[in-house]
Amino acid sequence: MAVAQEGPAEPAVMARYADCLDEAARSPVTAADRARAWREAAGDGVPGALAGHCMAVALTGSGSYAQAATMLKTLLDDLPPPLAQDPALRTELQVQTGHAWLLSRQPDLAEEMFARALDADPQNPARWTDRARARADQGDWAGARADLDQALRLDPEDAAIYALRASAWRHGGNGDRAMEDVQLALALAPRLPEALLERGILRRAAGDLAGARDDWLQIRMGAPDSVAAETAGRLLEQMDLNTSK
Incomplete structure (x- = not known):
């Protein structure tokens, strides 16, 4: 929380x-x-x-996401003065609450919280990306793309946003537009795991199994601890099972 750097509390409290x-x-x-x-x-x-x-924060770190989200929401609603008068702090708590709801697989609650943060900070591309993730988790691909369009208007050099929009295009049934965004992402960040994951999925759909395998293996070698690597591993296993039949 921003209050950790400068806040209306005794030094001993801040140290603790x-x-x-x-x-x-x-x-x-x-x-x-x-x-x-x-x-x-x-x-x-x-x-x-x-x-x-x-x-x-500790509950989020331990995986108790729903409990953490509930605590953050309660804290947000009951902030004591003068913390309640700090708009940056309130926005930060809204974002943290939204992320906890998203991790607890309650994207509708996450979207509501991200929308509040977005109202307070509309020139921050991360706020648009946050809400796009929540919308995507609810299958609202058009809404997710609209938010990502806004994020890219504010930061057209962010490869991760292009990769996210590629996923939204793919899920919305437009593989051509998805591949365009993948190529834009990889032009900015050639080893971005999320972009390689998407390109592999699109290549597999087009029948290019060798290309898909190459993309997913690149992820597992270059970013073995990433979420994309975990997904790539599952897709490689599925491909191996299908080809062995």
Whole structure:
């Protein structure tokens, strides 16, 4: 939270908050327990809000996404003064809440929260991309593309946005436009895992199995810990099963 750098709290409270966030990154389960105890002891006010935020961050890190989202939403609704008067802080919490809802597979709630953040920060391409992800997770491919169009208007050099829009075009049934966006993404970032994943899917659909395999193997070699690599692995297994029959 932005208040970690400068906020209306005692230095000792801010130091404890910073330590809590550090621990949440290293050991989220332990941090969640400690933050819960701190929050219960702190009660209402800024210290309790900081403790609650740290607990929500730790819960997100431990995979308790729905619980984290609920906590963040409650914190957002009950921010104590003067935190409640900080528009940047409110927007940041809206984004964090939206991401937690998205991770908990509740994209409708995520879209609502991202829309609120977008209203407050419409010139930030990340806000448009956030809502596009939530819309895509609900199968609203046209809505996702519209948001990504806006994101690219604000940042036409972001390869990841082109890769996302390629996925939206593909799911919407337009493989040609999807490939155009893939090529734009790869021109900007030749090894972008998400773009290679999309190109492999499009190549497979066109019957170019060797090209698809090459793209997916590139992901697994170049970004083995990425989500795209996990998906590429599954697709390679499916391809091997189909070709062995």
